[in-house]
Amino acid sequence: MNIDITEEKLELTEHFLNGKNIWFKKDHNIKYDTFFKTGGIVKILITPNTTNELSIIIKYLHQNSIKYKVIGFTSNIILFDEIQYSVIISTCNLKKISIGEDSIEVDCGYSLQDFVRIAIINGVEGYEGLEGIPGSIGGGVFMNAGAYGYQIATNIISIQYIDEFGDLNTINKEECKFGYRTSFFKNSDRIICNVKFKFNKSQTNQDIVKRVERYHIARHSYQEFAYPNLGSMFSVNTDFYRELIKNESKLFIFYYYILKIVTKNPVIKFINRKSPNSSALNWLILKKIQKTKYSPSRKGMNVLINNGQLSTKESFDYIFEIKRRLGENFHIENESILGPIYKIQPEFNATFQEISNYLSTSSKEKAK
Ligand SMILES: Cc1cc2nc3c(=O)[nH]c(=O)nc-3n(C[C@H](O)[C@H](O)[C@H](O)COP(=O)(O)OP(=O)(O)OC[C@H]3O[C@@H](n4cnc5c(N)ncnc54)[C@H](O)[C@@H]3O)c2cc1C
Numbered sequence: 001m002n003i004d005i006t007e008e009k010l011e012l013t014e015h016f017l018n019g020k021n022i023w024f025k026k027d028h029n030i031k032y033d034t035f036f037k038t039g040g041i042v043k044i045l046i047t048p049n050t051t052n053e054l055s056i057i058i059k060y061l062h063q064n065s066i067k068y069k070v071i072g073f074t075s076n077i078i079l080f081d082e083i084q085y086s087v088i089i090s091t092c093n094l095k096k097i098s099i100g101e102d103s104i105e106v107d108c109g110y111s112l113q114d115f116v117r118i119a120i121i122n123g124v125e126g127y128e129g130l131e132g133i134p135g136s137i138g139g140g141v142f143m144n145a146g147a148y149g150y151q152i153a154t155n156i157i158s159i160q161y162i163d164e165f166g167d168l169n170t171i172n173k174e175e176c177k178f179g180y181r182t183s184f185f186k187n188s189d190r191i192i193c194n195v196k197f198k199f200n201k202s203q204t205n206q207d208i209v210k211r212v213e214r215y216h217i218a219r220h221s222y223q224e225f226a227y228p229n230l231g232s233m234f235s236v237n238t239d240f241y242r243e244l245i246k247n248e249s250k251l252f253i254f255y256y257y258i259l260k261i262v263t264k265n266p267v268i269k270f271i272n273r274k275s276p277n278s279s280a281l282n283w284l285i286l287k288k289i290q291k292t293k294y295s296p297s298r299k300g301m302n303v304l305i306n307n308g309q310l311s312t313k314e315s316f317d318y319i320f321e322i323k324r325r326l327g328e329n330f331h332i333e334n335e336s337i338l339g340p341i342y343k344i345q346p347e348f349n350a351t352f353q354e355i356s357n358y359l360s361t362s363s364k365e366k367a368k
Helices: 007-020 051-063 112-121 137-142 206-222 240-244 250-264 266-271 279-286 312-326 346-367
Strands: 024-029 041-046 069-071 083-090 097-099 103-107 156-162 168-172 191-198 229-232 303-305 341-344
Touching: 007 024, 007 041, 007 051, 051 083, 051 156, 051 191, 112 137, 112 206, 137 191, 240 279, 240 312, 250 266, 250 279, 303 312, 312 346, 341 346
Parallel strands: 041 083, 069 083
Antiparallel strands: 024 041, 083 341, 097 103, 103 191, 156 168, 156 191, 229 303
């Protein structure tokens, strides 16, 4: 693999940022800052305070052909302990918000969870389904995040973004090509800066509060929250377990349904209502995945957890096996960040290659 930056360019970048008074951290270990609690040293982690600073940075990086990666709250990305990254830009300080008569403008680094709170206190509906999605506005718009039948795109009016040359543009919702977990910003160098949402007040906010409460409780019951994780690995809108075992023998599938009836019937569901889990079904399916050392979340096998015990290789062997079982119609939602690279641990080379081959096959399948 290629190293994405020279020492000289790193020094020049530091000099440039110091000259412009733009905040950055040098040689920052990002591991414990990330949602998944993984990641190596970042040579230059830039945290701009304004859209204007962001634009200046992108212009500079573009003119000097320096690669970079933008991150929000890292709740959908896997950074690797074995990689030292060169330049990463975090949007965490871009948090301006201004509420108008019937619209609200919010910067990309604002939290989705706080945004739901702002909607509640202003009696605005349409954002309840974003409750509990732990990302930023920018990360949410990038992949058109949503749940419970809601999508962040629904109430968008327009978006201000910085293009790959560092120039600021504004586009309306129709130009954003929103689809299921996708947008015009995916697979591009465009950075979402500010989003204008409809903010139409409803008559009463009691129903809004009830819905937010319902979604919050559902997430707390059904979602893994003890171990670091990135939500659902694969986007599967049918029965995930059924998809996992679809190529097993009829006898195995029969056992699966018996176990499901025994462990997921209404009485057991009621008894386990405070801590629902899929441990029994996991146990059965894991017997078929003999080579994995991975021990999945009790909440479900479609969540990758970091239990602090496994190597990257072991975690990815599990992902590869799940993908093999699901087949080419299902794609991983969690994004692996393989660059920009400053250094990489030599013993990680083979795994790095395996992951990048997997990602390129997967993106070809997606494009079909
Ligand atoms: C427990 C849990 C539950 C979750 N539940 C859901 C769910 O119900 N529905 C759902 O849709 N997602 C869910 N997610 C996934 C995740 O929270 C969302 O995808 C979220 O929108 C990611 O936002 P982020 O700020 O963390 O982005 P990051 O993870 O930091 O980045 C994700 C991608 O967005 C890009 N990006 C970030 N900010 C910008 C920007 N300003 N401009 C351009 N690109 C940008 C990054 O480059 C990266 O490619 C869940 C995650 C967890 C951990």
